[in-house]
Amino acid sequence: MPAYVPRHGALPPMTHIPPGNDWRECPHCGLFSRLPPRQPGLIAICxxxxxxxxRMRRTHFNFPFACGLAALLFYLFALVTPFLEIEMYGRFSLARIETGPVQLIAQGWGLVGALVFGVTLLVPAVKLGILLITLGGVHWMPARPLKLLFRWYEPLSPWAMIDVYLLGFLVAYTRLTGMATVHLDTALYALIGFMLAMAAADGSLDIEAVWRTLDERDHHTKPPALKGGVLMGCPACGLVNEAEPGTPCRRCLTPLTHRKPASLSRAGALVLAGALLYIPANLYPFMVITQLAGTQGYTIMSGIVELAQDGLWPLALLVFFASITIPLLKLLIMSYILITTRAGSTVHLEGRTIAFRFIDFIGRWSMIDVFMVSILVALVRFGQFANVRADLGAVCFAAVVVLTIFAVNSFDTRLMWDSQDKGESA
Ligand SMILES: [Zn+2]
Ligand SMILES: [Zn+2]
Structure with missing residues (x-):
């Protein structure tokens, strides 16, 4: 795809930006540049x-809307049909998609149960609802309420984790086949369909075009006459507002800030908490499996070793990468970025921004092991014959994943680039 790079390489002086709706502040480096006119297929980059x-899409809103409708059908199927069934010692156990979270809560791990429920059932449904309502009403429903809704679409996206959940299923499935006869059921295929339909919707949805279509029916979005204030890009819709920090965006009403508030200290505290919990997450058992042969606790590492011993190298590597490497990388890269930013360093700005994007992108994939446990506890419930329980390690690990995602979200990468801008203006 062709990429469009706005002409001016240097920073335009902040006070000389003419009012207009086509200016953007880059969310990663804070550079102001002007968007080109819409030209399907083009990508405007900082x-x-x-x-x-x-990212200007070639398709009309009808296509992502149709994908959303298909996703809705798949989601409803996944809700009402069974997910997996196993047979062990002549006994049967059936799990629906919500059985895992329910069992986790019943075992006393309410927070993990709520987390799994949230990211596999609740958030995907809310995200889908926002997509369908916004695209369904983009031409006729009142624009302001739609904007208040649509501004949550992108922030919620990383928390809709059906794709990660399906990888967790793959790991759980290989473990189960060693213990029992496993039957795949309708909800599994429905979830795969849901994931594909949502990916197609996301891949064809032109988010800026949605905002612009809503703007046409909303006079509030018209640029006001220059009145002074700070130029701030809206964190939700991207529009550059000239206002005092704290005032709502004129397009989507999201409160504006010049930089994310207390970004360094918040991200630092979250990274520290994540690093502290990373230790018990690896020391304590993740789950306890009871079978006739006896009871055995598995830490993250011993689970990986067992996968490798069974000859399942690709899965062992996948879980090693997701559960050991990614959290560690996140903690290390975030620490490095936070320390260099606090010191006002201007070295490797591009490299640090790329590293940040990388950990931002891969962070959610650490949830594989948590989902694996939630599927095992949902199915293996045969009392003293065979039983799987989640354990403290799983809670600590889930907390590490969530804390590090929050840490990445609360860090404002523009702070890194500010040191360079200060140096240039001095
Ligand atoms: Zn940029
Ligand atoms: Zn906005």
Whole structure:
């Protein structure tokens, strides 16, 4: 796809930006640049850090809307049909998609149960609802309420984790086949369909075009006459507002800030908490499996070793990468970024921004092991014959994943680039 790079490489002086709705502040480096006119297939990227500012899609809204409708059908199927069934010692156990969270709560791990329920059932449904209502009403429903709804679409996306859940299923499935006869059921295929339909909707949805279509029916979005204030890109819709920090965005009403508040200390505290919990997450058992042969606790590492001993190398590597490497990488990269930013360093700005994007992108894949446990506890419930329980390690590990995702979200990468801008203006 062709990429468009706005002409000016240097920072335009902040006070001389003419009012208009086509200016954007790059969310990663803070550079102000002007979006080109819409030209389907073009990608407008930040001239300084290559962040995508606008991915112009070739399809009309009808296509993502149709994908959303298909996803809705798949989701309803996944809700009402069984997910997996196992047979062990002549006994049967059936799990639906919500059985895992329910069992986790029943075992006393309410927070993990709520987390799994949230990211596999609740958030995907809310995200889908936002997509369908916004696209369904984009031409006729009142624009302001739709904007208040649509501004949550992108922030919620990383928390809809059906794709990660399906990988967790793959790991759980290979473990189960060693213990029992496993039957795959309708909900599994429905979830795969849901994931594909949502991916197609996301891949064809032109988010800026949605905002612009809503703008046409909302006079509030018209740029006001210059009145002074700070130029701030809206964190939700991207529009550049000239206002005092704390005032709502004129397009989507999201409160504006110049930089994310207390970004360094918040991200630092979250990274520290994540690092502290990473230790018990690896020391304590993740789950306890009871079979006739006896009871055995599995830590993250011993689970990986067992997969490898069974000759399942690709899965062992996958879980090693997701459960050991990614959290560690996140903690290390975030620490490095936080320390260099606090010191006002201007070295490797592009490299640090790329590293940040990388951990931002891969962070959610650490949930594989948590989902694996939630599927095992849902199915293996045969009392003293065979039983799987979640254990403290799983809670600590889930907390590490969530804390590090929050840490990445609360860090404002523009702070890194501010040191360079200060140096240039001095
Ligand atoms: Zn940039
Ligand atoms: Zn906005």
């Amino acid at each position: 001239p300084r850090c290559d962040e995508v500012l606008w």
